[in-house]
Amino acid sequence: MAQRPSFPARMDLSSRAAVAPKNIADSAVHTRARSQNDAKPGLTPAAQGHGLDSQMVRGRMVKKLAHQGITHPDLLAAMGAVERHRFVDSALVNQAYEDTSLPIGLGQTISKPNVVARMIELLLQGQDEGAIKMGRVLEVGTGCGYQAAVLGRLAREVYSIERLRGLHDKARANLRPFRLANVHLLFGDGMQGYAKGAPYAGIIAAAGGHAIPQAWIDQLAVGGRIVAPMETAAGQQALVVVDKLERGLKHSVLEAVHFVPLKSGIA
Template sequence: MSGGDSEGEKAERMAFILALRQHGIRDVAVLRAMELVPRPLFVDPQLRAFAYDDVSLPIPCGQTMSQPSLVAAMTEALGVVAEHAVLEVGTGSGYQAAVLSHLAARVVTVDRYRTLVSEALARYEVLGLRNLTAYVGDGMLGMPSRAPFDRIMVTAAAREIPPALLDQLKLGGVLLIPIGKGDEVQVLVRVVKEQSGNQVRELMPVRFLPLIPGVAATL
């Protein structure tokens, strides 16, 4: 928390972290990262009252911002440490990548919507996050110019794991992705890339919008 936080904001964040603990989040580094990122900055001002509630919220371009407990659970499952390079596919509001930036050496996030990337970059500038960059691009293709990555998180649902993402993952690296149809409940899958083959483990049911190829033409 910054020194400029009001008493009300500090109390909100303390209650926020307590609620995450009650949801089963135990990783101290993840909880600290969640505490350090001011969620209201990533929320529509008209929805400020719900910023710290455990609900998903609408954002521009017909997208959504995941509820905090899911953000924390996915961050914990990814297993990021300080020397890691991380790719996030699906920038959205920019909140998830901001959380990851407090855990990793560098974070790259990509989204098909220029509006979302522009707004995320402005928020990162406000927060002074220098190890975090957002790009407009096709998430299914990852970000080959910045690869390889120790960790990859996908925040949109795919029918199968995009081969390009596995190609950009280091041996021993972890990929987290929702698998299933975009209009149904999906399963969050954790993949560990190994020389002998990929280890795949199903973690939990989730619901994300679909991972769409290409870059949005107008937004």
């Protein structure tokens, strides 16, 4: 893969000059060293009491995910390790480990644990057998940062782009205690991808449009996979998997889903 860019990074939004002035178009966070609890990604930190910090609570969520058909052991370990309640508003923490989406502000939501796990497992299934970790991953739509934290335990490097300044700042604050040095947050137009980090082994999106943006396909490595919601001809959203093969693209349309619409520009 190409050498990763240094940080802080600069999003090239010259083609979007009318959207926002340059002085708010440049932002990235590169969290530094892992904490002692996170020194070995994939291992669950020690439980703290029997409340929402308890490994037992997350363990019940993981068991439910396994019952729902999620089988990848590293993914289940990551879902059990990342404390979802730290990514939702305090008034909603009691619902953090229920299989439900929750509002995170600015008209956006944190996806259900089952949806997060399902999409990441599809991404993992597109990787080479025997690989210890996924390669470089691009996440479009950071939201509150929860999925980026899970991906950070499964991929060698994660670039996550958010177009809403308020959510970008929230995700940065939420992720700071996890100290995932391989997770990079970017403020910019996710429809344009992030060419400086390409090629990507995987691209995952938390918003659905009418088609997969060409920029994502261009930035995907041969052998890589895109997992994203997309609007079908019937006007409904479905989960779509795009594999980039030597001979071209392979599209697979899976189950119906409901995500916020994919939008261009920043706000």
